[in-house]
Amino acid sequence: MPDESEERRDVPSPGPAGRGRGPSGRSLLVVAVGLAVVTAGVALGLVVAGPDTGVSRQASCGPTAPKLSVVGTGQATVSPDLLTVVVQVDAGGPSAAAALATDNAEATGALTTFKNGGVQARDISTSGLTLAPQYAYPKGIPTVTGYEVDNTITATLRDIAKSGGIIDAVVGSAGDALQIESIGFSSADPSIGQDHARARAAAQAEAHARALARAAGRSLGPVCALTDQSQVIEPDFNAALPSAGAASAAEVPISSGQQTQTAQVSLVYSLEPAG
Numbered sequence: 001m002p003d004e005s006e007e008r009r010d011v012p013s014p015g016p017a018g019r020g021r022g023p024s025g026r027s028l029l030v031v032a033v034g035l036a037v038v039t040a041g042v043a044l045g046l047v048v049a050g051p052d053t054g055v056s057r058q059a060s061c062g063p064t065a066p067k068l069s070v071v072g073t074g075q076a077t078v079s080p081d082l083l084t085v086v087v088q089v090d091a092g093g094p095s096a097a098a099a100l101a102t103d104n105a106e107a108t109g110a111l112t113t114f115k116n117g118g119v120q121a122r123d124i125s126t127s128g129l130t131l132a133p134q135y136a137y138p139k140g141i142p143t144v145t146g147y148e149v150d151n152t153i154t155a156t157l158r159d160i161a162k163s164g165g166i167i168d169a170v171v172g173s174a175g176d177a178l179q180i181e182s183i184g185f186s187s188a189d190p191s192i193g194q195d196h197a198r199a200r201a202a203a204q205a206e207a208h209a210r211a212l213a214r215a216a217g218r219s220l221g222p223v224c225a226l227t228d229q230s231q232v233i234e235p236d237f238n239a240a241l242p243s244a245g246a247a248s249a250a251e252v253p254i255s256s257g258q259q260t261q262t263a264q265v266s267l268v269y270s271l272e273p274a275g
Contacts (some may be wrong), residue, residue, distance in 0.1 A: 054103050068220070069168060070209045071229070074200025078193035080185035083157040086127070088150055089178050096131055096147045102150035106174040113173040114155050117166035130151030134222035144175060152181070158188070164254045185256045189214045190215040197263035198230065205267045221270030230263040 012123075061067075089107045093099035114124055130150045135142045150270050157163045171178060187193065 022165040042218050050094075051118060056135045060221045060270040060272065066218075068209055068271055069226060069266065070205045070212070070269075071266045072203070072205025072208065074202070074204060075260065075263075076196035076200065076261045077258050078190075078231065078261065079258050080156070081160065081188055081256065082165045082186045083160050083256070084184045084186065085155050085157060085170075086152065086181040086183070087170060087172055087178055088128075088152050088181050088199055090148065090150050091177055092134070092146055092148045094146050096133075099147040099149045100131060102176075102249045103151050106177040107151045107153065108217045109173040109185075110153060110170050110178055111172045114153075114166065117157075117169060118159065118162065119155050119157055121164065122155040123158065126151065127154040147273060156263075157168055160185075160225050167254070183254075185259070187259070190261070193259070193261035194230070194263060197261045198228065200266060201263045201265045202226075202267070205265055209267060209269050213269070216271070217274050218271045219274050221272040223264075223267060224270055225268035227265070227266045 008222070087110060089103055089110060091099055091103035091106055093102055111124060115121065129152070131142045132148055132150075134146045134148055136145045137143070140227075159165065159168060209220055248273065
């Protein structure tokens with residue numbers, strides 16, 4: 001018969017619950033529930049953050065996603081603040097040297113008059129200079145009779161209010177040797193008008209897109225593409241002015257008027273179910 005004391009040693013002795021033992025079944029259950037809650041919370045956070053991530057936006061602009069393309073046009077009116085004047089000084093002489101010397105004197109007078117009128121040296125340039133022989137054809141034989149020089153000067157006037165008086169003085173500085181080829185108005189910073197026109201073009205495109213999406217029972221998603229289709233060309237307001245021989249004693253009237261900048265943009269939106 002087994003010893004009674006040995007049987008008692010095989011039976012666990014009672015003691016305080018959990019002392020000296022691993023986690024009980026109840027503790028394991030609590031931990032498992034806590035992990036499940038945390039995991040669910042992380043998953044919920046990912047779902048909530050999803051629409052604001054680049055992945056969601058990329059998916060909505062994917063090749064198979066429905067899209068809407070629109071084009072907008074905008075205009076902006078600006079007042080020119082620059083006047084560019086192109087004048088030509090012509091002189092002739094029996095020799096190339098004589099013709100060039102005469103033309104240099106006349107051109108120097110025009111340049112000095114521009115500078116005395118307040119035009120900066122950086123705004124005055126020689127934009128063309130030609131020296132060519134002049135021919136006569138006695139009995140069909142070409143014969144050099146002299147030489148002619150054409151000197152073209154371009155000046156930018158930054159004070160349009162004073163430009164009439166400056167042009168009048170320049171015309172008188174060289175007499176019949178000088179003629180005005182053209183004048184043109186422009187803006188010192190054309191990007192101001194261009195940017196305003198682009199902004200209005202984009203606003204028009206967005207308004208059209210919203211109206212079309214609403215008519216189709218959809219909502220606009222993110223912008224998938226934006227293209228500037230503008231061909232910005234500085235408007236050219238040229239006017240012929242009288243030559244020195246035809247100029248009157250009165251100051252030449254100059255009016256800059258206004259210029260219109262036009263821009264065009266195209267937008268591609270993704271389409272989403274109406275909210």
